[in-house]
Amino acid sequence: MKLKFIYGDIPFWRAEVGRLALYFGNIDFEDIRITRDEFSYLKEHGKLLDGTSIPFHQIPCLIVDDVSIAQTGAIARFCGKLSGLYPDNDxxxxxxxxxxxxxxxxxxxxxxxxxxxxxxxxxxxxxxxxxxxxxxxxxxxxxxxxxxxxxxxxxxxxxxxxxxxxxxxxxxxxxxxxxxxxxxxxxxxxxxxxxxxxxxxEKIQSWIQKTYPANYPRGNY
Ligand SMILES: N[C@@H](CCC(=O)N[C@@H](CS)C(=O)NCC(=O)O)C(=O)O
The missing domain is CATH 1.20.1050.10 (Glutathione S-transferase Yfyf (Class Pi); Chain A, domain 2)
Structure with a gap:
């Protein structure tokens, strides 16, 4: 199964919940981070410049082989099932x-x-x-x-x-x-x-090192 995760180049929760679920499960995926211009295009046309369908003209969007899945929750559940961060029989x-x-x-x-x-x-x-x-x-x-x-x-x-x-x-x-x-x-x-x-x-820390800009303000807990 080939996975492409489409979102902007920021660690917003809507994207991170799916991306991190895949990362937790060591599941290969293409982490596609679109530009502002590409975002404007998909909002208007419901597809990327290469023709990839973006169902509701919104991101995140996960492409599973050639099927486009939209909606944060649906994507998170799908990725979570693959990685064990969401149950598939409970x-x-x-x-x-x-x-x-x-x-x-x-x-x-x-x-x-x-x-x-x-x-x-x-x-x-x-x-x-x-x-x-x-x-x-x-x-x-x-x-x-x-x-x-x-x-x-x-x-x-x-x-x-x-x-x-x-x-x-x-x-x-x-x-x-x-x-x-x-x-x-x-x-x-x-x-x-x-x-x-x-x-x-440790998995979160490793993802942060790999993908977040240095000193990215992650929050105050
Ligand atoms: N209901 C959607 C909302 C997604 C959403 O609002 N995404 C924003 C980016 S964070 C977006 O694509 N906005 C463009 C628009 O709604 O036209 C989901 O759960 O994924």
């Missing part, structure tokens, strides 16, 4: 993981609402309100869903849920989003512990 365990992936999407969508505010002062104030209100409320829910006795979100072993949570929280707390403070999860110890554990994992 529906309950799978659903437990799915709920976290979907929750990470919800958090992302909550943030995205502030992106359309063109006035910078209004944007920052909307984000501050979000961080202190709806977003923090959601983060506390996430904290409450984590167990005292487990390092990882779902079981005694790392899954695609942990990778998705780690990268989204890493982005939120890296100090790269205007209006988002670096100490956003300071009072959420289980979430911090999970993020630190993912960040320290």
């Amino acid at each position: 529906s309950l365990e799978a659903a437990k993981i799915d709920q976290f992936i979907d929750f990470v999407t919800d958090l992302n969508v909550l943030f995205s609402g502030t992106n359309n505010i063109s006035d910078q002062t209004q944007k920052i104030s909307a984000r501050k309100e979000l961080v202190e209100g709806a977003l923090y409320r959601k983060l506390k829910m996430l904290e409450n869903c984590l167990s005292e006795n487990l390092t990882w979100a779902v079981s005694r072993k790392i899954s695609i849920a942990d990778i998705a949570i780690w990268r989204l929280i890493g982005w939120f707390t890296a100090g790269v989003i205007d209006g988002f403070p670096k100490d956003m999860i300071a009072s959420l110890p289980k979430l911090r512990r999970l993020c630190v554990a993912v960040d320290k994992h």
